[in-house]
Amino acid sequence: MSTIERAEVFVASPGRNFVTLRITTSDGVTGLGDATLNGRELAVASYLRDHLVPLLIGRDPARIEDIWQYLYRGAYWRRGPVTMTAIAAVDVALWDIKGKVAGLPVYQLLGGRSRDGVLVYSHASGTDVPSLLDDVARFRDLGYQAIRAQTGVPGLGGSYGVRKGVVYEPANSSLPDEQPWSTEAYLDFAPTYLAAVREKFGSGFHLLHDVHHRLTPIEAARFGKSVEDLRLFWMEDPTPAENQEAFRLIRQHTTTPIATGEVLNSIWDVKDLITEQLIDYVRTTVVHAGGITHLRRIFDLAALYQVRTGSHGATDLSPISLAAAVHVDLTVPNFGIQEYMPHVAETMEVFRTGVSLANGLLDLDETPGLGVEYDEKAAERFPYDPKYLPVARRLDGSVHDW
Known part of the structure; x- marks a missing residue:
């Protein structure tokens, strides 16, 4: 044996x-x-x-x-x-x-394909509305069928979601970067730039937006109601998800679809959200929710309640997790969408993968297993570099949810 x-x-x-x-x-x-x-x-x-x-x-x-x-x-x-x-x-x-x-x-061991490819969304951002619109145009030209849109709030430097380089990477300093935040300014501004995206590009693609846990339930309800006519694919993480009951209030006030779960780690963390149909998409991910074995349990529960999948997939997950996610995404009947960011060249010097992107869809080659290789020698050229995620502070100096 x-x-x-x-x-x-x-x-x-x-x-x-x-x-x-x-x-x-x-x-x-x-x-x-x-x-x-x-x-x-x-x-x-x-x-x-x-x-x-x-x-x-x-x-x-x-x-x-x-x-x-x-x-x-x-x-x-x-x-x-x-x-x-x-x-x-x-x-x-x-x-x-x-x-x-x-x-x-691996997808063959999970029951085989339920679809020919995995729909993904990527991340358009800007420091203002014109630069955001330029970035959305870039992703449309690349063939993406779904795009998340974020831009900086005027007067708030370092606002969440603004890409500074080739890819969006919020972990950016050896000690946490403290960034200012105003919920009032965000609630006034975000609906206007999402409306600008729809006005320029129409409704022929999926438009997503990440609130990133920053609103109270009633604030999130107000936001969701204000953007209903824009037909968002989802508003992500409208309020901190530790309190599953909070999503009931949001649900009572808006029909904008809700997605949450990237920071949640088990079926127990999302049980009420799913069984009481308080969300539309569960965003638990293979690397933070116990691997393929446990993630499938979460997705199977979600399928019973018409909740679809929408796993977190930023570049803080390695190509191993991306490949594992695609294997699962190809098989589950209630797949919704997969977050995707291409990794930088240095990452791909260390990891070699059979995942490919075409026309806004991810697919896999037929390599046995996950189809990923790790180059230990190449990795030695890139020593650990301590980085922290930022911390948000309200304008009065108190700590807020980042």
């Missing part, structure tokens, strides 16, 4: 910080998992090295469900982003191994 012989944790910063787990079996088969938690990478790396790796050695890599339950229940202290990200890395690596042993891409 093949057993897990070795599990290695790599921390590198090819364009940004990533934590990668590589499991090797006694038969020499390797599997990769992403363990990146933006701004808290070393916490997950330590959880893996110091606590999970010793528990894996000698186990049967084919027993994915058993290992998942062992790591989750056996810790006693359950859930949370660090624990679930570490378990996800193990789980995804084991699915990668299982696919390679079977000689099949």
Whole structure:
């Protein structure tokens, strides 16, 4: 019987910080998992090295469900982003191994295709309305069928969602960057620039917007109502999602679709949101919600209540997570959309992947497993570079949700 012989944790910063787990079996088969938690990478790396790796050695890599339950229940202290990200890395690596042993891409092991490609959205942004419109035009020219639109609020430097380089990367300094925020200014301005996008480009594509947890439930209800005629695909994270009950108030006041869940880590964190149909899209992601095994449980529950998937997929997830997400997206019947940002060239020097983009859709080649390779030697050229996500402060100096 093949057993897990070795599990290695790599921390590198090819364009940004990533934590990668590589499991090797006694038969020499390797599997990769992403363990990146933006701004808290070393916490997950330590959880893996110091606590999970010793528990894996000698186990049967084919027993994915058993290992998942062992790591989750056996810790006693359950859930949370660090624990679930570490378990996800193990789980995804084991699915990668299982696919390679079977000689099949992972999506075939999950039941095969439910669709020919995975609809994605990318991120248009600007420092003002004209630059935002130029960026939307760029993505339309690239063939995207769905675009998220964000721009800086006048008078508020560093506002969320404004891309400063080739890709949007908010983790930007060795200590948290403190940025000003005014909910009142945002509520006055955001509907106007979303309306400008629709006025210039029409309704022949999906338009998305991320509120990023910054509103109270009644403020979010006001925002959703104000943009109903723009037919947003969704408003994302309108209010902090820890209080699932809060979404009931938003739902009572607007028909704008709601998406949330990227910072949530288990089926219990989204259970009420789904079963009471308080959201339209669940945004849990493979790397932060326990891997393929647990993410499928969340999506299966969502399917029963006509809630669709819309997984987080920014570049703070490595190409391993992107590939794993696409394998799941291809198979689940209630797929909605997948967030997507292309990784920078440095990232792709370390990770090689069979994921491809055409006409606003992602697809995979037929490589067994996940179809991703990790170049350890290339990674050595990119040492860990501490970066933190920003902190938002209201204009009176008090801390707000970023």
